[in-house]
Amino acid sequence: MGKRVRETERKYDGGGEAATVRADFAGLTAGSRALDAVRLEAVYYDTAGLALAAHKVTLRRRTGGDDAGWHLKLPAAQADTRTEVQAPLTPAADGPPQELLDDVAALVRGRALQPVVRLTTSRRRVLLLDADGATLAEVAYDRVKSQVLPEGPASEWTEVEVELGEAAAGDPALLDAAEERLLAAGLQRSASASKLAHALGGMLVAPPAGPPAVPGSAGGTATGYLHDQLAAILALDPAVRRDEEDAVHQMRVATRRARSALKSFRKELDREVTDPLGAELKWLAAVLGAERDREVLAERLAALLDELAGEPGADAAAVTDAVRDRVQALAARTSTESRETLLRALGSARYFALLDALEALIAAPPYRRGARKPGAEAARATVGRDMARLRRRIEEALALEPGEEKDVALHEARKSAKRARYSGEAVRPVLGAPAKAHTSRMKKLQQLLGEHQDSVLSREALTGAAAGARAAGEDPAPYDALIRAEQQRAADVEAALPEAWERADQEL
The missing domain is CATH 2.40.320.10 (Hypothetical Protein Pfu-838710-001)
Structure with missing residues (x-):
């Protein structure tokens, strides 16, 4: 290097x-x-x-x-x-x-x-x-x-x-x-x-920054935020290729922010242009996610093993080297494959076309009539739509009994919380402190729901490990103990959610 x-x-x-x-x-x-x-x-x-x-x-x-x-x-x-x-x-x-x-x-x-x-x-x-x-x-x-x-x-x-x-x-x-x-x-x-x-x-011609929007307009808010996310993707790309710490996660966040903005600002930007671009951003986020999800799973499983090994009783004694090897292999076995897939994607014509399309959108935004509205008025409406969507998802999830259906509903609520958070970020230049406070509330809610989703994915991986242990004639008890620990974490989130949502559900 x-x-x-x-x-x-x-x-x-x-x-x-x-x-x-x-x-x-x-x-x-x-x-x-x-x-x-x-x-x-x-x-x-x-x-x-x-x-x-x-x-x-x-x-x-x-x-x-x-x-x-x-x-x-x-x-x-x-x-x-x-x-x-x-x-x-x-x-x-x-x-x-x-x-x-x-x-x-x-x-x-x-x-x-x-x-x-x-x-x-x-x-x-x-x-x-x-x-x-x-x-x-x-x-x-x-x-x-x-x-x-x-x-x-x-x-x-x-x-x-x-x-x-x-x-x-x-x-x-x-x-x-x-x-x-x-x-x-x-x-x-x-x-x-x-x-x-x-x-x-x-x-020398400067990179596209877009035509001048109406000062303080909704369109300017939308394209300004998209410009920031494209700049972040371009800046993080080399760090991702070098496999620097947290680079994949940060680039994935920028990609998701851009995709979320295309949805939130549908009143300002023509969906015939933005929907295909959003689909490509979803693809890129998924490619980045495979690597990031592996990292998160590996860290979570290692922490679970350490907790179990530190507890008194038979479960702690069962955390043998063989158990650690099998659990750690759940994440490690996909490491090389996901890394190679990511690097191929970053060298592909599809990725380069996506970057070209983002630059083209910023240079010549497909503004709708709503783009000329005052930025503050449109910002409140944008965040309001995202909050209404989140409110429906949370209420649907809270009405369900614990189980697979509730897990899926909470995952959908988490995605809506993330969208509401990102729209709050996007409108901060025009709404200031209220948007900052809204973003902070949504971040806390998203993190809580993220803990629940991580427990779901961890349980799925551990269930596979337990099945493999049984097939190999090994004792499945430590894997079952880990699954119980994850079930308890999920239950704790579900118990805390009503109060957390009450704090988060505020007017901008």
Whole structure:
């Protein structure tokens, strides 16, 4: 896996003088040291439509200097900061390393990458040092020549970069102080986020953010929330591919939020467009869910075993290594298969088409007449519809006796609670604190109902394990004890639900 570092830097444009101007940094730090000049050659890769650059992502192969190699730079939430992924230098003919391609797969979407810009940079550097000689910041004076490939426009410019060193620990105060000196020397903050953006100039088109909606309108609320979920999916995609902790869960949540919004905002968005998209989001959530459900089941079963083993009596003594192995295998046996299925889905044309469709919807929303309504009025109506649906589901479930039918009804109520929660999130920009309080109530109710559903799924898995133990001539007692524990958990939820619902069922 490529080395990942965070870089915090600012760029300054001084016209033709930036390469020769020397800002006065005396007294800013304990000392400074000038380095030998270097010549850097970089070729930037992107799709024909510049999908990476449009999302402020750069992928380059650079030679020269002390960090030659492949560099992928990704936006970060912190101002003036990006994440850089570094990979060793390999022949250009081999193309970018796969480890970097995985990080941009959701943006590239199967399209070919090609060289789009060549940059030649003559660089002089000055290190700003602390009292121990550690680098606080690096000031780079660059003269840049660019060529858009294969036969596009060429340009030249000069700029100054100030990048924090590790010793500065990301403290922006030093950047502010250095900026004062640079501005005093006649430079100004660069209008381009990167050298690539400068080279491309007017060729660069931002990703779709949608046409301007009526200020404060219902349509703007709907598409704004959908835009946030698409951004989350794109940001989480690389982490899911790297199998980072909680990434699958978070991406699944973003997918479900988007699908829920398409349902909740049916008065604002044309269902002929959104229903097929919702079906594809359901597919993606199911693929992500297989991996996530395995993780949840494994954690739950491990906790149950530990509880049973800690209790006095025959059941505790029955928790042998063989029992642990059989129970843990319930989740582990599907791990490899679900992971492979997930990675295939994330590399499929179907997934890429779904991302394209989401972007197209945001760029040209299929607004209905209701989209022009005032946002606050429509928001209350949207949440009200979702609450009415949840109320029916809860009342139906509470009227049933414990058993399989009640389990199914409570699962449906849980899905409705989740939808009511997500619609509360979506309308928070227009309703503020009341929507926040509503979302909190729905989250608590959803978690309670989720505990019940987890017990149902756990019991189903344990029932299969008990049957396997009996068929193998093993003692089924520990599995039966685990099932009883899950039955009690479900009963506790059912007993607590009426009071929990009374607290949750409030007007927005």
